[in-house]
Structure formats: C-alpha cells, structure tokens
Amino acid sequence: MRLYRHLTFCFFFFFRCCLAQDRDLIRHSKTGFVLLVILTLSLFVISCIYVFSFNPVKHSHTWFNLVNQTQSYNVLTEGLSGKKFVWNFLTIPQIIQTTTTLKNHIWMHHHVAHPRNYHFILDEPDKCKQDLFLVLMVPVAPHEVEARNAIRSTWGNESSVQGKAVLTLFLVGLTGGAEAQQQLEEESRQRRDLLQSNFVDSYFNLTIKTMVIMDWLVTRCPQASFSMKVDSHMYINLENLMTLLLAPNTPRQNYITGYLMWNQNVIRNKKSKYYVSVELYPEPKYPTYVLGVGYVFSNDLPKKIVEASKDIKPFNIEDAYVGTCLKRLGIKPSRSPDPSKFRTYMKDSKGHNLSKVITTIARSPKQIIKFWQSVKRHK
Numbered sequence: 001m002r003l004y005r006h007l008t009f010c011f012f013f014f015f016r017c018c019l020a021q022d023r024d025l026i027r028h029s030k031t032g033f034v035l036l037v038i039l040t041l042s043l044f045v046i047s048c049i050y051v052f053s054f055n056p057v058k059h060s061h062t063w064f065n066l067v068n069q070t071q072s073y074n075v076l077t078e079g080l081s082g083k084k085f086v087w088n089f090l091t092i093p094q095i096i097q098t099t100t101t102l103k104n105h106i107w108m109h110h111h112v113a114h115p116r117n118y119h120f121i122l123d124e125p126d127k128c129k130q131d132l133f134l135v136l137m138v139p140v141a142p143h144e145v146e147a148r149n150a151i152r153s154t155w156g157n158e159s160s161v162q163g164k165a166v167l168t169l170f171l172v173g174l175t176g177g178a179e180a181q182q183q184l185e186e187e188s189r190q191r192r193d194l195l196q197s198n199f200v201d202s203y204f205n206l207t208i209k210t211m212v213i214m215d216w217l218v219t220r221c222p223q224a225s226f227s228m229k230v231d232s233h234m235y236i237n238l239e240n241l242m243t244l245l246l247a248p249n250t251p252r253q254n255y256i257t258g259y260l261m262w263n264q265n266v267i268r269n270k271k272s273k274y275y276v277s278v279e280l281y282p283e284p285k286y287p288t289y290v291l292g293v294g295y296v297f298s299n300d301l302p303k304k305i306v307e308a309s310k311d312i313k314p315f316n317i318e319d320a321y322v323g324t325c326l327k328r329l330g331i332k333p334s335r336s337p338d339p340s341k342f343r344t345y346m347k348d349s350k351g352h353n354l355s356k357v358i359t360t361i362a363r364s365p366k367q368i369i370k371f372w373q374s375v376k377r378h379k
C-alpha cells in the first residue's frame with residue numbers, strides 16, 4: 001500500500017514540475033513524453049525490486065529438501081518490504097503444490113517436539129564453563145528423586161575425569177502438582193543440577209524431552225566438546241568413556257556412538273508401548289540409530305539435529321527420532337571400536353566386568369550405587 005502512495009506522489013510531483021514550465025513543455029512535448037515513459041518504467045522496476053527482490057530467506061535450503069529432492073527450482077525469497085514469495089519457474093500445478101507444501105512447512109516449524117515451543121522454568125545457564133569437555137544430560141521424571149540421588153552420589157558427582165571437566169544435569173518436564181513443584185524447586189536450590197521445561201512430562205513425550213535437551217546444549221553449552229544423553233537407570237563408567245572420547249581416532253565432529261540398532265522394524269502393534277502409527281512414521285523400518293539408554297555425541301550435533309527436526313514429523317520413539325534426523329543430515333552413527341563396552345543388561349555384573357564397560361542398565365537406583373562401589377573396589 002505504502003508503495004502506491006509513493007508512486008502517486010512521484011507522478012504528482014512530476015506533473016507540477018512540467019506545468020511550471022508549460023511553454024517548454026509544449027516546445028519539447030516529445031522529450032517530455034519520452035521522459036515520462038522512462039520515469040514510469042524506472043519506478044516500476046524499482047517497485048518490483050522493492051517487493052520481490054531476489055533475497056533468499058534463511059530457510060530456502062531446507063525448503064528444497066522438503067519438497068522433493070528433484071525439484072530444486074524453487075526459490076523462496078524475501079523482498080525489501082519483508083514480503084515472502086515462492087518462485088517456481090515450472091508449471092501451474094507444481095506452483096499450487098509448492099504453495100500447499102509451504103503451508104505445511106510453516107506448520108512443521110511449530111510441531112509439538114520442536115524445542116523452541118517450550119521454555120525453561122528451572123535453568124542453570126551458568127553451569128557450562130569455558131573448559132567443559134563432557135556434559136551428561138539425564139532425562140528423568142520429576143518424582144524420581146531416588147534415581148537422581150543415586151546418580152549424584154556416583155558417576156554424577158564427578159567433575160573431572162582424566163583431567164577433563166565433566167558436568168551432569170537432570171532434565172524434567174512439568175510435575176502436575178503445586179506441592180511436587182515446590183519440592184522440585186527446593187531440590188533445585190540445594191543441588192543446582194536441575195533443568196525443568198514446560199512440557200507435560202510423560203513417557204509418550206520423551207521425544208520432546210530429548211529435543212529440549214538438544215536445545216539446552218545449543219543455547220547454553222555450545223563450547224563443550226562432547227555430550228551424552230543418558231537415562232536415569234544407567235551405570236556409566238566415566239573412565240572408560242573418557243578413554244574412548246580422548247582416543248586420537250575418535251572424531252570431534254558429526255560423531256555419535258553407543259549401542260547401535262540396525263534394521264529395526266517399526267512396531268505396529270497397538271498394545272506395545274513402542275507403537276507408532278503409519279501416519280506418524282510411514283516407512284516400515286527405522287534408519288540405524290543409537291539406543292536411547294545412553295548415546296554420546298560430539299557437541300556440534302545438537303544444533304544440526306534441532307535444525308533438521310524442523311522438517312521431520314515427531315513420533316514418540318525418541319532414539320529412532322534422533323536417528324531419523326541424523327539420516328536427514330547424512331550422518332551415520334559410529335560403531336564403537338569395542339561395541340561390547342556399550343551394554344544393555346549384563347548377565348554377570350561383577351566389578352571385574354563392570355570395570356570394562358562404558359554403559360550398562362541397572363535394575364534400581366540401589367544397583368547403580370552397588371555397581372559403582374564394586375568398580376571402586378576393583379581398582
């Protein structure tokens with residue numbers, strides 16, 4: 001609208017100038033007419049640049065991937081006026097299709113698992129020190145105080161391993177009760193290791209939890225070298241983990257490892273807690289992913305995963321979801337040089353065996369403490 005006002009004003013001004021010299025105008029009427037045409041044309045060109053200028057907006061790249069790998073002719077531009085346009089030099093039906101996908105694309109930015117939809121109620125923004133090497137992020141339910149305390153008194157109490165700074169933090173969602181919230185805030189004051197985000201904390205929402213963890217790493221802790229997402233029922237041998245991370249052939253970028261899951265079928269049995277509908281995830285199999293109990297990654301990945309997740313419909317299996325984001329990024333999970341170090345359950349979890357692993361599942365918070373003590377005894 002503003003543009004048209006500018007145009008009218010220019011014409012008006014032009015005619016006033018001409019009338020002031022009407023004798024000259026008659027004499028040079030031809031020249032005047034040519035000038036008018038030139039002026040009109042240049043105004044038109046300027047206004048086109050103003051509104052439509054080929055100034056690609058930030059998301060034009062992900063947009064390409066979204067539509068179809070073969071349709072790379074679409075350019076999303078933003079004019080100087082701030083208006084957004086999709087340029088498609090193909091046929092009309094394709095333009096229509098592009099416009100609908102654009103709508104979906106905008107919707108996707110706001111899908112339920114996208115971490116920017118949530119904010120932190122409890123935060124520790126200053127915990128990430130300059131020299132921090134490894135951050136262990138533990139998603140946990142608000143009421144699981146015993147699990148948090150077991151971790152705090154064992155591997156979560158380490159602040160330095162092989163001379164490298166290490167930090168453990170817990171992430172919870174909403175408690176669903178004023179009293180529970182008060183207790184949590186008291187625990188946070190005492191321990192200063194709790195992060196709380198404002199999504200509903202439930203098993204179904206674990207994907208949101210993981211993406212919020214990724215977001216915290218991106219926004220509060222970009223300087224750390226490595227991070228680990230580790231469940232609250234895990235025993236972690238930090239010495240062995242550090243040895244792996246410090247090994248010269250361990251990549252510092254695009255690296256993620258743990259217990260690898262290959263060729264996994266999507267569970268379509270509605271009674272299973274791992275059930276995922278065809279609408280949420282149409283393909284029959286997941287890409288290779290790392291089992292959610294404990295995966296460790298170079299700290300450049302959280303940013304890339306959050307970015308990729310904008311275009312990937314969320315589903316409730318958090319580790320397979322991260323795997324899907326990685327596949328989109330073209331990043332393959334790495335096989336550990338000794339895969340037997342990332343265990344799930346161990347038949348014979350004596351100190352002798354435990355001193356060789358990096359992760360294993362503990363059956364209870366008490367067992368985490370028992371595992372920890374038996375490894376200490378074997379040193």
Ligand SMILES: *[C@@H]1O[C@H](CO)[C@@H](O)[C@H](O)[C@H]1NC(C)=O
Nearest residue numbers: 066067068069070071094097
């Ligand atoms: C996307 O490209 C594939 C070929 O790579 C084609 O078979 C498919 O029909 C295309 N889909 C759309 C929506 O254009």
Ligand SMILES: *[C@@H]1O[C@H](CO)[C@@H](O)[C@H](O)[C@H]1NC(C)=O
Nearest residue numbers: 149151152153154156157158
């Ligand atoms: C953590 O370790 C220190 C000694 O390094 C100890 O004094 C403290 O009690 C431990 N914290 C917990 C919660 O066990």
Ligand SMILES: *[C@@H]1O[C@H](CO)[C@@H](O)[C@H](O)[C@H]1NC(C)=O
Nearest residue numbers: 198199200201202204205208
């Ligand atoms: C998951 O979290 C969202 C956001 O807080 C909430 O709206 C939704 O009800 C939760 N779903 C379940 C099953 O808890």
Ligand SMILES: *[C@@H]1O[C@H](CO)[C@@H](O)[C@H](O)[C@H]1NC(C)=O
Nearest residue numbers: 345346347348349350352353
């Ligand atoms: C634990 O170590 C014993 C030998 O001390 C071995 O026989 C057993 O297979 C090991 N178990 C596991 C799960 O590694």
